[in-house]
Amino acid sequence: MFSEDGSGLMPARRLLLIGLVAGFALFVSFAVYVYQGELTTQLWKPALDAALEKVHLRRLSNQNSSSTSEDDSPHPMPFNVTDPLSGYVNVIKDREPLKMHCNVCAMVSSSGQVLNHEAGAEIDKAECVIRMNDAPVTGFEKHVGTRTTIRVASHTSFQFVNKKKADLLVKNKGLTLVAWGPDHSMKTDGKGRIFNGLSKLAKELGDDIDVYMLTPQRMAYADKVFEKETGKPRQSSGSFLSTGWFTMILATEMCDQIKVYGMISDEYCKAPNAKPVLYHYYGTSKLQECHMYRAMEKQKKGGHRFITEKKVFERWTKKHEITFHSPTWEPKV
Structure with missing residues (x-):
């Protein structure tokens, strides 16, 4: 790049200033991106939590089913494995x-x-x-x-x-x-x-x-x-x-x-x-x-x-x- 009078390269301090401005712009853009990502996560958090809870319950159910033999299970989906007559x-x-x-x-x-x-x-x-x-x-x-x-x-x-x-x-x-x-x-x-x-x-x-x-x-x-x-x-x-x-x-x-x-x-x-x-x-x-x-x-x-x-x-x-x-x-x- 040349100076305004066309005599040569731009002074170092101006180049440094432009670099700082560009860096600040990138930082602001990144901050906005992160904020929006966090906001989106917060908005979806209840749904995500509900989905994870379902996965957790399904995993527990599968563990209970696998740990319970067929002879011990009243049905394919027992009401209560440990207390069959509850209810x-x-x-x-x-x-x-x-x-x-x-x-x-x-x-x-x-x-x-x-x-x-x-x-x-x-x-x-x-x-x-x-x-x-x-x-x-x-x-x-x-x-x-x-x-x-x-x-x-x-x-x-x-x-x-x-x-x-x-x-x-x-x-x-x-x-x-x-x-x-x-x-x-x-x-x-x-x-x-x-x-x-x-x-x-x-x-x-x-x-x-x-x-x-x-x-x-x-x-x-x-x-x-x-x-x-x-x-x-x-x-x-x-x-x-x-x-x-x-x-x-x-x-x-x-x-x-x-x-x-x-x-x-x-x-x-x-x-x-x-x-x-x-x-x-x-x-x-x-x-x-x-x-x-x-x-x-x-x-x-x-x-x-x-x-x-x-x-x-x-x-x-x-x-x-x-x-x-x-x-x-x-x-x-």
């Missing part, structure tokens, strides 16, 4: 949550299938006998046995159980009643109709019965298991879970061995020689089981997926000691 709480606040373990459980279906067999004596030999909803014993002893350890009831059937409590509950001292239902019916603030009824029943029968209900987290878990096993969200698929679904989950969490009575396979109703039976072994309804199952499976909204559930139960025999009796059949999985 079943007593309706009386000062009483302990459900704590029960049985070596052998007899899970008795309400299906008319049980009337084709006289398995009552065999059922009574089980350490724990599990029944559902308002399925009776009186008058059907040779088919379904005489003992009841646990009765699992839905929010829709509780009124019938309560109405027949002298026969279904009082006769069995020390009985455990487990009730499930949607959150609005189980509210503990005085607005939950079913919870209010359960509390009244528990106080009325005193120490002769323990009454438990599923927490909202437990209810959500049942939905998640359905979605995990079927690939379909329960609500958007128009499905209602059956009492059998909740009962089988409970049984896999508290029983070493489960003997299921009166439950058919998912293929049974397809057989041309399938013997027609009643949907329920009790009551006055003449509704046939397979007709009910097929209709419910096709119903687009509000239908129980009985056949789908039984297919899932069959898969669970790979993880649990589950056998099917009255009728007896072998899982194909």
Whole structure:
């Protein structure tokens, strides 16, 4: 570069000044760049933190799954590995949550299938006998046995159980009643109709019965298991879970061995020689089981997926000691 008079190179001090100005400009540009980068990071930080938290939780879940053997895991996605029965709480606040373990459980279906067999004596030999909803014993002893350890009831059937409590509950001292239902019916603030009824029943029968209900987290878990096993969200698929679904989950969490009575396979109703039976072994309804199952499976909204559930139960025999009796059949999985 030349001086203003064209006599030669620019004086050194002017060159130095230009260098300082250029350096300062670069410094300012760099500072602005860094600031904008920090600002952008701050704006995105909540989203980044949330994403990292999800990755962390997924990693922990994978670690838990890998450290838990199949035999120890109630399902592919256990509710609680260390405390499988958490989420079943007593309706009386000062009483302990459900704590029960049985070596052998007899899970008795309400299906008319049980009337084709006289398995009552065999059922009574089980350490724990599990029944559902308002399925009776009186008058059907040779088919379904005489003992009841646990009765699992839905929010829709509780009124019938309560109405027949002298026969279904009082006769069995020390009985455990487990009730499930949607959150609005189980509210503990005085607005939950079913919870209010359960509390009244528990106080009325005193120490002769323990009454438990599923927490909202437990209810959500049942939905998640359905979605995990079927690939379909329960609500958007128009499905209602059956009492059998909740009962089988409970049984896999508290029983070493489960003997299921009166439950058919998912293929049974397809057989041309399938013997027609009643949907329920009790009551006055003449509704046939397979007709009910097929209709419910096709119903687009509000239908129980009985056949789908039984297919899932069959898969669970790979993880649990589950056998099917009255009728007896072998899982194909």
